[in-house]
Amino acid sequence: MTAALLRQTPLPDPFRTGIAGGWKVIDASALKADLTLETDIAIVGTGAGGGTAAEILSAAGLSVVMIEEGPLATSSDFHMLEREAYPQLYQESAARKTRDKAINILQGRCVGGGTTVNWTSSFRTPSTTLAHWSREFGIAGFTETDLAPWFERVERRLNITQWQVAPNENNDALRRGAQALGIPVATIRRNVKGCWNIGYCGVGCPTNAKQSMLVTAIPEALSNGATLLTRTRAWTLDHSGGHVTALNCVGLDAHGTDPGPRRIVVRAKTFIAAGGAIGTPALLLRSAAPDPAAIVGRRTFLHPTVVSAALMPHSVDGYAGAPQTVYSDHFLDSLPVDGPIGYKLEAPPLHPVLVATTLCGDGAAHARWMRELPRMQVLIALMRDGFHAQSEGGTVSLQGDRTPSLDYPLNDYFWDGARRALATMAEIQFAAGATTVMPVHVSGESYANWSQARSAIAALPLKPLATPVVSAHVMGGCPLGSDPMRAAADLDGRYHHLDNLYVFDGSLFPTSIGANPQLSIYGIVARLASALAQRLVPTRMALHD
Amino acid sequence: MPDSTTSPRISRRTLLKAGIAGGAALLLARWLYTSTTASQSTPPPSGALDGHARAIVGAIAPVMLAGALPAGDPVLLQELVAGVEQAIAGLPLAVRKEVGQLFALLSFSPTRVLIAGVWSPWHEAAPASIGAFLDRWRDSRLALLRSAYGALHQLVFAAWYGNPHAWPAIGYAGPPSLEVG
16 A cells, blocks of 8 residues: 555544543543443444434433444544445445345444445435325324424534535436436435535545534534443343343454453443444344334345446546435336335445445456446445335344344345346436446346347346345334334334333334435434433423523 | 356256255365364454465455456465455454355365365366356355355455555546645
8 A cells, every 4th residue: 555545634633633622532442441331321323313312412411421333433544445444434344244145235333333434315204205104104293294393403414405516427327317218316415514526425534524423413422521432332231120220331352343351331311222223123132122022123124226337438437526416216206105116216436346346247257347447337226125015124133142133035026126127227327328238147248228138137037146235224123103012112212111211223214214314314313312302301401492 | 348258158957966066065064164163262363364265365366356466466466365364354253254164165175176166276276167166156056155156256356456456457546635735
C-alpha cells in the first residue's frame, strides 16, 4: 500500500475532537479489569435504532450507556479502501451468510451500525406496507398520518432531502432505460449535508457529509453525558419475575472478532435492544427471555436481491458519484402487495471487491468482465418479502457457540420474482443502450439483445448458490403488535414478557419494509423513544415546553 | 468482449458419480476432521493458515485469477495469500472453523482425490486439473460443494481486487484525493 493511500486527510474529525474534550468512550478490548456500570438506560447497538434512542433519552436527562459490538472508527479512519473497511466496519467482513450460504448479507458492525456504511437512501415507510400491517397484523396507530410528524422530525435532523446533483451514469442508465420503456422512476432522497459526491458511502464517509448516527445522534448523546462502550458484545440479560436487572457483556479482543478476557455488567432501570434483526433476537434467545408463542427470531426478512450486469458503449464509472440516486417502485406498485413477490429497482456502487465477489465464475471470463469495470452498469432488484403466505422469511437461531445463524430458505415464490426481475433489469439495460447484459448467475452467459436475453432468462436454472442473492437490509424477528400470541413487542416497543425491556430497531417490523429501511427505523424509533422519555421523566419533559 | 464459451460441459453420468462419491467422502472427511480436532481445547489463532492451506490457496488462486493475476510473480502471489489470511482473520470463530474444515478436506490426500478430483499434491497439480476441480464444484448438484466453491471464490477475489496492484488492469484509479489546497 502506498503512503498516499494511507495518508490522513486534513478534514475535521468532530468525533475525535469530542473525545479529546472528555466524551466517555470505553474500548472494552483495552480494559485492564472487569467493569460494572449503573445507568438509567442501557442501549444495545448504536445503529439507526440505538443511535436515535440514545439521543432522545439522553436529551430527556436520563443517563445512558450505549453498547456496541464493533469498533469506533471515525472519518480519519475512512480511507475509501474496501479491504480496510469491510473487516473493520461490517459484520463478518461483509461476508455474513445465511445458514446454507446462499445469501450474502451486508450489515454494519461499528459505531453507527448500518448508518455508517449504508448508501444513504432514505424512504419513508411505504403506505402500502403500513396498510398491510394494520390489516393483517392489527397494528393500530402506525398509519402514514400518524408517522408523518416523526418522519418530518428526523428528516430535519438528518438533513434528508432530495438529491439535487445529476445522477452518476450508473443511476442515469436506470432512469433512461426505464423511461424509454414507460416505467416510472424517481429520485432518491439522501441523508447528506455538503456531500462531495465522491461515492464511497459504503466504506465510511471520509468527509462527514453523510448524516449517519456516527456524526449526529451519537455525538449528541455523548455531549449529553452518555457513555459509549465499544468492542463490547451484549451477551445475556438477567431477568426474573418479568423484569430485567442486568446486561452481561463480553469485551472482545483487540482484533474485534473473538471474546477477550473482560466482562462488563450494565445495571439499568430500562434496557433497549437495538442490535439489528439478527443481533436482537439472538440476545433474547441467549437470555432465555420468556417467549410462550415462540415468536422471537422467526419471520426475519432480507429484501433478497438479485443482480444484473451490463456493458455500455461509453464509460459509466460506477464507483464514482453518489451510489444510489434513482429508483423505480413500478414493480411494487403495479402488483398487489400480497400477490406474486414485487421488487424495487435500484443501482449499486461498483467498487472492485464488491463487483469481483458478486460476479460469478473465475478465470479468463471473470477477468474479461473485470477489465470492463469502467463501462460496467449494474442494476439490483430488492424483493419485498413477508407479505404472502409463501414468504415467511428466515429464522434466527443460536449455533453451538450461541452466536446467531439465520436460516432463510429460498423457495419457488422467491425465484419466480427473481426471474421476472432479471428480465426487467435486462430489458431496462438494453433500453438504456447496453451492448451486453449478463444476469448474474453461475452460467455466466451474456446476451447481445433483449429478445435473446428474454428467452434465455425464461429458461435459466435459478437455484441457491448458482444465482447470487444478496441483502443489505435485515428486518423482523421481534414483531410489533398488541397481541402477545402474535407479536414480541407491544405498540410502545416494550417486550411483551419483560416490563423494562424495549425493542427499538428494525426487528420490530412484521414484514420487510419494501424500501431501504433506515428512515423507517429512525422515524418509528423516534416516536417510541420519545414516548418512553415522556413516561420516564414526565416533569422534565413538561419543563422543556 | 466477455463471453462464456469456457463453461465446461459435464455429463450427467459424471455428475452423478461425483455426487455420490463426493457425498460419501464429505461425510468421511467431516468425521476425520471432527475426530482429529475434537481434542484441541483451543482453536487456532485467528486467520493463521497452516502451510497446507497456504499451498492450496497458492495453487488455486492463479487458476481462479487467470487473466488477472500476472503469472509467475511470487511477490504478488504472496500478497494474495496474505490477503486471504487477512480476510479469514476478520471472520467469526464459527466461520473460521468451517473454512478450516474446507482446507483440511482439501489437504487430506484421500479427500483431495475423491472430492476435489485432484490427483497430485496441490503444489504439483496442473492448472487444468485445478480448473476442472473448480468447475466441478461450481456446477455441482450438491449445494455443499457449490458453497465451498463460493467460499474460495469470495476469499480469492476479495484478496486480489482489494489490492491496489489489481486496479490498473481494470481501469480503476483508486479513491480520489481529498487533500484540500
